[in-house]
Amino acid sequence: MRLEFWILDVGQTVEDGVSKVLIWGVDSRDGRVLVVDDTFQPYFYIVPEEDVNVGVLAESLKGLSISDSPILGVDVVKRKLFGKDRDVVRVVFRDFDYVLKYVKVFKKVDGVEDFLEVDIRHYVRYLADKRIRPCGWYSAEVQEVEGLKNRGYSVYRLVGDLKPVELMDLPGLRVLAFDIEIYSPSGALNPEKDPVIIISAATNGGVEKQFVAKNGEDRDVLKEFLGYVTEFNPDVIVGYDSNFFDFPFLIDRAKKLRVKFTVCRDGSEPHLSVYGHVSVAGRAHLDLYDMAEMVVEVKVKTLKNIADYLRVMAKNSRVLIDHAQIPKYWDDKGLRKQLLLYAAQDAKSTIGISEKLLPTAISMAQVSGMPLDQVMRAGVGFRVENMLLTEGHAIGELIPNKPAFGGGTYAGGYVLQPVSGVHDNIAVFDFASMYPNLMIKYNISPDTYVQPNEKVSEDEVNIAPEVGHKFWKEPPGFYKRVIEELIAERRKIQKGMEKLKPQTLPYIMMNERQKAFKIMTNAVYGYCGWLGAKWYLKPVAEATSAWGREIIKETIEMTKKHGLKVIYADTDSVFVTNVEGVDKFSREVTQKLGLEIKPDKVYKRVFFTEAKKKYAGLLEDGALDVVGFEIVRGDWPEIAREVQENVLNIILREKDLEKATKFVNETIQRLREGKVSLDELVIWETLTKPPEKYKIKAPHVSAAKKLMAAGGRPEAGSKIGYVIGKGEGSISDRAVPYSLADISNIDIDYYIERQIASAALRVLEYFGVKESQLSGKKSTRQAKLK
């Protein structure tokens, strides 16, 4: 029979010595299905030493396989490695568990130089070789496996083809959000001792559930929750920090209570998988914290902050309870209601966030070819690499092993020193996707790179400026093909969108998809310069940025010839005086340089200091656009950012220096009078490693250590919020964690001098305002006292 289904998750197993690929999905009749393919065999390649006869080598390897061996075939095949033809030996297995064992055996054979593709997981290879992408519709010839009813899904065996179906719609996915609360008087969160008092759940169908401990007993909480998961049978499970908190705690707690934690579709228990991800078989588990990274506007990525930014909850109905207060709220019968409400809101926020972000995750899975539950957990490099596997296989390129060493840094984009001051009527032009287009134009790719010692005629190759790397003009390289395909796909989607109504689900999905194509296109350059990339080749990255510098410098020269003044330029953009004829200029640049340059925006007025990568301007619609300044930085306290924003607004809109200065002084006055809340003074910084591993003394590290002393658990990746208190010693000595701080013990002078005045003067200094004109500076104060 034929089965039409949408791929939700992909896994693998070995049964009776046979490798099987497990494809979980939702069929076109809203049924949940598992399609098993046992016809695809794992394999790897052996590269012979030079001067070794590959046929002889293959024969000698064949001799090593014993009668009941899992080896199904040893053949000589033609492939390419970095564009060079190679004859290699392909060894096919029945059971992927044997691959590494046989690598050890074959290593000892004379004439074997290297092994390739031994570390490619079976299902990853399956998807790449067969060009199957998760989160898409497929049609398969299958046979139902009987006797497996009443599991909430049907099982099929693939007996024929499996081919894509052009369908943009999504199946009716069932999404479950969950969130747990722990009763831990010590605050140490120990699953051996501390019960799970509340599990809150919310579904995309609007159902909300709560499983609450009775008399502090949590065995039933877990059991009832598991019962509900089985009953609702979700396709997608979402949490917030669920990879590192909710799931690990529940798994450990269930072990302690001897409750089988059966959240997987097949009744098994979840396990820790690649990229530090908790994998739930048959369902896609997404930790939305992984997606919070994309929300760059939110600097401190708590569930509440992300939910508020995405407007998934009504703000005024919020209950907020500090984690340390949970035991108190639980113990007090009067307060417990609030705790239950708080817990319910967390689950509701989580399902709300998932509704906004799931289309993005699905699109990234489609474009990268990675399963939905891994794609947002995996780094950008792995997403690109996964996408490249498919194309590599299609053109017979072997996947290289990661380089063991080498590398080093190389020069990047060119940044022009800005002309400082205020400029009126400035147009900004951008080269659209500059690096990918350069890679296409000059055929820059790991398989077109010409080794320095190779003899070539100059008209056969493109030679990069400054660095001199050469790339064959023909045939089209691996990257060129991939990038052109990505661009073409994106155009196709954009064209399809023209027929759709905005705000509808199909439109939103297609918009997310075209964005995903753009993101992946632009990520190829970053990938090629990444030391962890299998296709890492420094000259590829180095040549791309060198051509980029050439292009932007030529553009700057052309601008001058057109009589336009260049105010600033950074990598792929130029800021020029906006006069009549700028359109002609951009057409000429596009034509002469063979790379499309487009007008991006126009500033009615824009301000530069002497610093690069910092400017602020008024756009034509009147909005203030701030780039690089403290206003947009998460490591400056709100009070300083607010002052700077007001100063910039006053200067750009009203050109009123006195008014701007007055505003700063009023804020300083407000701070002195204690009319400022602690929240406005908190400085947030990320702990990038455990506090004890820092070589230096720094305020956020010192604050983190104080937090630990008070029972907190800051770790690598935690955002530390701190304020600077009064007293003796360095700033670090006086950094106090936000939660332990007292507004009456704030070092007012520090905030005035180092934060408010510092941020304000960054702008005001260019208009001649001196430090001494800002009231309450320590120096002036001391002078007065004298």
Add this chain to the structure above:
DNA sequence: TGGACCCAAGGCCAT
């Protein structure tokens, strides 16, 4: 002995 100056570490942002 205190201030000027320099540098490395660290974090975040622009592209």
Add this chain to the structure above:
DNA sequence: TGATGGCCTTGGGTCCAG
């Protein structure tokens, strides 16, 4: 666990005038 360019703060050191 994509890249480089760049700004800025902090702490710690040296040098030197007084």
